[in-house]
Amino acid sequence: MEKQTYEEIHDCLIKPRINPQRRKDKVYIGCGAGFGGDRPMAAKKLLNRVKELNYIVLECLAERTLAERYQAMASGGDGYDSNISEWMSLLLPLAVDRGTCIITNMGAMDPVSAREKVLEVASSLGIRLSVAVAHEVFVNESGSGSLPEKLVNMEGGVSTYLGAAPIVACLERYQPNVLITSRVADAALFLAPMVYELGWNWDDLELLAQGSLAGHLLECGCQLTGGYFMHPADKNRNLSFPNLLDLSLPYAEISSSGEICVMKAEGSGGILNFGTCAEQLLYEVVDFRGVTFQPLSRSKVLCIGAKPSAHPVPDKLLQLIPKHRGWKGWGEISYGGYECVKRAKAAELLVRSWMEEAFPGVSSCVLSYIIGLDSLKATSIGNHLSSWRASEDIRLRMDGLFQEKKHAQQLAKEFTALYTNGPAGGGGISTGVKKEIFLEKQLSRTCFLADRGKANRSQ
Secondary structure, three states: OEEEEEEEEEEOOOOOOOOOOOOOOEEEEEEEEOOOOOOHHHHHHHHHHOOOOOEEEEOOOOHHHHHHHHHHHHOOOOOOOOOHHHHHHHHHHHHHHHOOEEEEOOOOOOHHHHHHHHHHHHHHHOOOEEEEEEEEEOEOOOOOEOOOOOOOOOHHHOEEOEOOHHHHHHHHHHOOOEEEEOOEOHHHHHHHHHHHHHOOOOOOHHHHHHHHHHHHHHOOHHHHOOOOOOOOOOOOOOOOHHHHHOOOOOEEEEEOOOOEEEEOOOOOOOOOOHHHHHHHHHHHOOOOOOOEEEEEEOOEEEEEOOOOOOOOOOOOEEEEEEEEEEEEEEEEEEEEOOOHHHHHHHHHHHHHHHHHHHOOOHHHHEEEEEEOOOOOOOOOOOOOHHHHHHOOEEEEEEEEEEOOHHHHHHHHHHHHOHHHHOOOOOEEEEEEEEEEEEEEEEEEOOOEEEEEEEEEEOO
């Protein structure tokens, strides 16, 4: 297998596109994944059902999953989404055959290694393709950058939210079959192919606003088409099980004039209407003043009215900095039947007392709640006996955040001891310990980007 590599480093300042070409009058962009735990088979169904798709976006990265990838990479594991092989093995044959470009942020903390994994999968399938990468790099004080084979976006795992511009640059330079990014604003994954294909420029603010609206609607996958929507208590949301089972991931038709229709596959289940569109837009917490949704059919909704911000170009970028927060320990146990709540309360007191015997004072670091009784409330309901008696099947959960690992480990040990030392009828104990990382946010004026293209040529 012959490989060709290209690379370029540049700053993150948005520069006007020089004579942007309109390649299409309309572009069709689908969402193949709305989060890291989404279903690859659903993405394959969308590709099968919607033959006109030009792009399919796998949006699999969040701040939580970015922190997990940082921990994994710091421990010698993969800094990219470890499921990328499964996704690509399933989607590449059909996507490459159809000419559908896959754009994904599964690169996370190590998009360069993610590219190598995709090329490896393609080679095993006998597929010829090119893979591009758009990601942040650390540039030293002299202003020169380095592109090592094993890359962390920036020193210490710092990661900056990138926009659509580096993705557009990759599309222009390489016309790849697959494009992998590091941390990118979710909607930008969808906006970039619109800008590239429809000839938009960075000062076409009305068009960019409409494109961003489409991106926000698509980025959470089936949440737009009936997922996380069904509720038997609401006649407008009470989907039947067969209808819920056959959800279609969404896609959009975007015209060069900025007209947007979001759609689901014809004949699929789920629901796409004003309610699902409005709910998704509210979920994204964006400025929705002036936006309206006009259902054109059971599978198509026209979206109009998005307007640019009064300050459309930010002077700073959001950066995420991994910080060690301590060690988390937790445990769960189930109790059922008569006076199950009292038994769970007794179990909680036992674990707290045992913790105090081992390490005085640390039980104050433990939060307890009872799933099925007070776990969905901001504060405990206290000693309301009527609610206690109504509960017939509950689960005690205890979480502790400690400065020292041994304290987290002790909580897990003491919780497990409930099997032979706690109240009657407890079961299904689960415990765990992990290092807790959170992402501190700051604003930065500078960031350097790299784009790389690499192709394999199977003999």
